[in-house]
Amino acid sequence: MNFHTDSLFTIAAIAPAWPAAAALLIGVLTQRSRRPSESTVVTIAQGAIWLSFLGVAIAAFAYVWQGRAPVEQMLGHFYQAGDYGFELRFRLDGVSLPICLTAALLVLATSSFSAHYLHREPGFTRFFVLMLIFAAGIELLLLAGSYDLLFAGWELVGLSSVLLVGFFQERAGPVRAGLRVLVTYRLCDIGLLIAPILCHLAIHTSSFSGVQAALASQSHALPATAIALFLLLAAMGKSAQFPVGGWLPRAMEGPTASSAVFYGGLSVHAGVYLLLRAEPLLQQAPAARAAVVTVGLITAFMAGFSGSVSGDAKSGLAYATISQVGLMFAECGLGWTRLATLHLIAHSILRYYQFLRVPSALQDALAQRAALGARMQRPSSATWERLTLPMQIFLYRLAIERFEVEATLDRFLVRPILSVARWLGETEERVLEHTKKEGTR
Amino acid sequence: MSAPELLPLFVYLLPLLGAALLLLRPAMAAWHVRQVCVVTGLCTLLCTLLLAAGSSGSPWPGAWFGVDSLSALLLPITAAVGLGVLWSSPLGELTSRRASLSLVAFAGVLGTLVSLNVLWLAAFWTLSLLPLYFELRRTRSAALPSYRIMLWLCVVPIWGLVAALAWPGVLSPSAIAAGRFDVVALATAHAFTRPATELWLGAMLLVALLGRIGCFPLHVWMVPVSARGPAALSLVTYSTPLGIFLVPRLLLPLFPALCQHAFPLLLPLAVLSALYGAIVGLGQTDSRRALGYFWMSQQGFLLAGLSSLSVEGVSGALLHALATVVVRVGLVLSVLAIASRTGTSDVRLLGGLAQRAPRLSALFLVLVVAAIGIPGTAGFVSEDLIVQGLVQHHPVAAVLLLTTTALNGILLFRLHHSLFLGIKSPAPQAPRTDDFPDFLPRERWVTLSLIGLLLTGGLVSAPLLAVRGNVIRSLQAVGAVAPSSHESSHEHGGG
Numbered sequence: 001m002n003f004h005t006d007s008l009f010t011i012a013a014i015a016p017a018w019p020a021a022a023a024l025l026i027g028v029l030t031q032r033s034r035r036p037s038e039s040t041v042v043t044i045a046q047g048a049i050w051l052s053f054l055g056v057a058i059a060a061f062a063y064v065w066q067g068r069a070p071v072e073q074m075l076g077h078f079y080q081a082g083d084y085g086f087e088l089r090f091r092l093d094g095v096s097l098p099i100c101l102t103a104a105l106l107v108l109a110t111s112s113f114s115a116h117y118l119h120r121e122p123g124f125t126r127f128f129v130l131m132l133i134f135a136a137g138i139e140l141l142l143l144a145g146s147y148d149l150l151f152a153g154w155e156l157v158g159l160s161s162v163l164l165v166g167f168f169q170e171r172a173g174p175v176r177a178g179l180r181v182l183v184t185y186r187l188c189d190i191g192l193l194i195a196p197i198l199c200h201l202a203i204h205t206s207s208f209s210g211v212q213a214a215l216a217s218q219s220h221a222l223p224a225t226a227i228a229l230f231l232l233l234a235a236m237g238k239s240a241q242f243p244v245g246g247w248l249p250r251a252m253e254g255p256t257a258s259s260a261v262f263y264g265g266l267s268v269h270a271g272v273y274l275l276l277r278a279e280p281l282l283q284q285a286p287a288a289r290a291a292v293v294t295v296g297l298i299t300a301f302m303a304g305f306s307g308s309v310s311g312d313a314k315s316g317l318a319y320a321t322i323s324q325v326g327l328m329f330a331e332c333g334l335g336w337t338r339l340a341t342l343h344l345i346a347h348s349i350l351r352y353y354q355f356l357r358v359p360s361a362l363q364d365a366l367a368q369r370a371a372l373g374a375r376m377q378r379p380s381s382a383t384w385e386r387l388t389l390p391m392q393i394f395l396y397r398l399a400i401e402r403f404e405v406e407a408t409l410d411r412f413l414v415r416p417i418l419s420v421a422r423w424l425g426e427t428e429e430r431v432l433e434h435t436k437k438e439g440t441r
Numbered sequence: 442m443s444a445p446e447l448l449p450l451f452v453y454l455l456p457l458l459g460a461a462l463l464l465l466r467p468a469m470a471a472w473h474v475r476q477v478c479v480v481t482g483l484c485t486l487l488c489t490l491l492l493a494a495g496s497s498g499s500p501w502p503g504a505w506f507g508v509d510s511l512s513a514l515l516l517p518i519t520a521a522v523g524l525g526v527l528w529s530s531p532l533g534e535l536t537s538r539r540a541s542l543s544l545v546a547f548a549g550v551l552g553t554l555v556s557l558n559v560l561w562l563a564a565f566w567t568l569s570l571l572p573l574y575f576e577l578r579r580t581r582s583a584a585l586p587s588y589r590i591m592l593w594l595c596v597v598p599i600w601g602l603v604a605a606l607a608w609p610g611v612l613s614p615s616a617i618a619a620g621r622f623d624v625v626a627l628a629t630a631h632a633f634t635r636p637a638t639e640l641w642l643g644a645m646l647l648v649a650l651l652g653r654i655g656c657f658p659l660h661v662w663m664v665p666v667s668a669r670g671p672a673a674l675s676l677v678t679y680s681t682p683l684g685i686f687l688v689p690r691l692l693l694p695l696f697p698a699l700c701q702h703a704f705p706l707l708l709p710l711a712v713l714s715a716l717y718g719a720i721v722g723l724g725q726t727d728s729r730r731a732l733g734y735f736w737m738s739q740q741g742f743l744l745a746g747l748s749s750l751s752v753e754g755v756s757g758a759l760l761h762a763l764a765t766v767v768v769r770v771g772l773v774l775s776v777l778a779i780a781s782r783t784g785t786s787d788v789r790l791l792g793g794l795a796q797r798a799p800r801l802s803a804l805f806l807v808l809v810v811a812a813i814g815i816p817g818t819a820g821f822v823s824e825d826l827i828v829q830g831l832v833q834h835h836p837v838a839a840v841l842l843l844t845t846t847a848l849n850g851i852l853l854f855r856l857h858h859s860l861f862l863g864i865k866s867p868a869p870q871a872p873r874t875d876d877f878p879d880f881l882p883r884e885r886w887v888t889l890s891l892i893g894l895l896l897t898g899g900l901v902s903a904p905l906l907a908v909r910g911n912v913i914r915s916l917q918a919v920g921a922v923a924p925s926s927h928e929s930s931h932e933h934g935g936g
Contacts, residue, residue: 171864424720
């Protein structure tokens with residue numbers, strides 16, 4: 001690799017920094033007594049997103065130019081103490097670059113769309129700040145060369161997603177939905193926190209190349225199955241897989257543009273990308289692969305079923321997305337990584353478009369009906385009509401209640417923890433009151 | 442005395458002067474009380490900045506007061522946070538008496554930081570705790586009995602150490618020659634003649650540490666003080682990381698052998714504190730109580746980092762001490778701003794405030810994000826270092842602490858959602874929020890400064906860690922902190 005190609009890859013590695021800097025700049029401007037105008041916000045945001053997109057595009061060009069060999073770009077250490085240093089290590093290869101290019105393109109399209117779609121909305125500036133944080137996060141996640149750096153991007157994606165679900169903050173529904181997304185993300189992200197720790201414990205690095213080399217040489221006892229299972233937990237949360245996938249249909253409370261780019265296009269595919277990155281680990285861990293396939297197939301079945309009884313277009317699309325992502329999980333588990341990569345890119349573009357069209361769904365349906373001159377029958381309706389009425393009712397209830405998965409988790413996990421928390425707090429208060437009474441006597 | 446030797450005196454004399462002025466004028470209007478506090482705080486901050494800028498990292502030999510690598514960074518940040526607290530506290534909190542007590546506590550905290558003499562350190566340590574005690578006693582607070590126990594636990598051991606140092610035969614002749622109460626000299630000499638004395642004194646100081654940081658089960662004073670205590674005074678008193686400061690200042694240098702044995706035993710307690718605070722915090726409906734439990738959880742995190750006795754863990758803990766103080770002060774000041782405007786801190790009676798106060802909501806959210814250690818903030822760096830410090834020898838503790846960070850995230854986001862988002866509480870006793878004012882410029886700039894500190898610590902953490910590197914090296918020199926494997930292999934190869 002010569003000097004020029006090296007510089008081109010460095011430009012790609014700093015691509016996430018542009019949207020992050022723009023978000024910070026807009027955030028500072030909002031604190032002045034005179035708030036920035038919509039045009040100022042759009043100019044700053046689109047400038048940063050264009051720079052970011054061009055950086056990734058140039059790197060993709062350089063990657064193809066120099067023979068499609070994977071590149072590791074190390075920009076130094078973010079911080080160091082003792083033996084440990086947080087490496088700013090990026091990996092540009094046939095998985096990260098095409099997906100990142102797609103992501104940068106979708107974010108660019110979203111910024112143009114939203115500038116008109118959200119014109120004069122009260123949360124205009126907030127939306128752009130969150131979208132920029134998301135852009136920085138997803139690019140960092142996709143270009144990261146280690147699990148540590150990937151986690152940094154993962155957190156930014158999660159944060160912006162949660163805040164965009166609750167974008168319409170004056171309504172109770174979106175706020176509750178945002179909180180549910182947050183709880184799912186935070187609990188499942190523990191998997192992505194523990195997995196790098198296990199890597200550091202065994203081989204003192206969490207870089208993808210380091211893990212791959214350790215697995216190839218087998219000189220270290222790397223607990224591949226445990227690491228892969230923890231990564232699966234994180235992937236399940238972010239990609240709304242069984243049994244923690246209940247948040248995605250609720251996440252449709254956000255603005256159309258964010259639903260398109262986050263839950264149709266990019267955010268929901270982050271789990272699949274994580275599994276693609278964990279491919280060397282999965283190859284060494286048959287049990288984890290079986291778990292990935294099982295989770296994926298169960299999710300695909302359940303989401304497909306629930307989607308067929310969904311009452312609104314956005315939720316129907318959300319279930320369809322979950323179902324397809326489940327299939328991508330199964331592909332990753334079976335080792336079909338190239339198929340999964342292609343599936344991911346194609347699916348994210350298709351869903352992105354579909355989510356953007358959702359507000360016009362009724363108009364589209366009417367136009368179709370007018371053109372065909374008759375009511376179109378959905379294929380799923382015909383399947384339902386073949387069943388007996390009691391069976392239809394039973395299955396309908398099961399599907400509409402999302403197979404009672406969330407209710408079960410609430411009953412056996414969330415409520416007991418909250419009850420214990422309240423009981424401990426109240427006990428402490430009672431003890432203090434008692435001590436005070438004793439003291440006054 | 443030369444100017445560099447005199448300057449540390451002003452660090453605590455200025456707040457004491459301000460306190461005396463307020464005590465002489467008990468009927469002063471709240472607005473003037475705030476002016477006195479702000480002027481005093483600004484002058485003190487200026488002194489600490491001059492001291493930090495002029496610090497060479499090693500104080501004058503034999504000096505009673507001075508600034509070294511440990512206090513160089515802590516001193517201006519503590520002064521800035523104290524100034525922020527006094528400046529942006531609601532006027533209702535700033536009676537002449539309370540403000541003067543806050544300034545006395547402020548002087549005690551800063552005096553402890555600049556003390557290089559055990560006698561003075563004990564005096565200022567005690568001074569930092571007493572004002573809150575007197576205020577709790579005057580108001581007959583429910584927190585008084587537990588705070589009284591904490592006071593004894595914190596004060597008696599440190600005066601016990603002073604008495605032991607003064608007692609004939611306790612110190613070795615070399616330590617007496619170097620300086621009987623000199624912290625720096627005692628650290629470099631083999632201070633104690635008998636191991637048993639060293640063991641008892643060290644154990645007593647450990648108890649003082651656990652009491653001050655509010656480690657489980659000694660945390661019972663912390664939550665009621667946080668929820669019902671006088672806000673500005675309690676923030677000045679116990680939001681400053683004096684308990685943690687005691688570890689690298691006295692415990693590790695004077696009792697390295699004890700720490701090597703005792704700190705790993707403290708690790709389960711630290712993890713329990715972190716988990717307990719996070720879980721119980723989830724069940725709270727009062728925002729101030731919830732923040733009290735969050736603070737307890739963070740203290741457990743800090744103690745876990747110190748207990749690792751590794752370079753990464755101790756570096757992370759020292760940085761986390763600063764980050765959590767800044768975050769907590771910002772969060773508590775925001776909650777106080779809400780409580781002073783609505784008359785309640787009960788989240789069941791609030792909600793939907795973001796529509797009336799978008800800036801308050803946005804800045805609170807940024808503080809929440811910083812508190813849970815999102816990348817780009819100081820909390821991310823410090824939590825990562827603490828976990829890395831624990832990974833090699835205590836992986837289970839590391840995993841449990843990571844669970845704690847997840848729970849704390851849920852706790853704080855839930856708090857933000859309950860206070861600011863959704864619709865206003867329909868409860869009949871809910872306060873009117875139609876004319877709820879947003880952050881005032883004064884409150885906004887204080888909070889923005891705190892956020893600036895957190896972002897600076899997160900984005901350019903290398904210089905902060907480099908300053909703390911000197912502390913780690915001095916602790917390694919006395920054998921209190923294990924050398925990194927790189928250094929040990931280098932030394933091994935060289936030898």
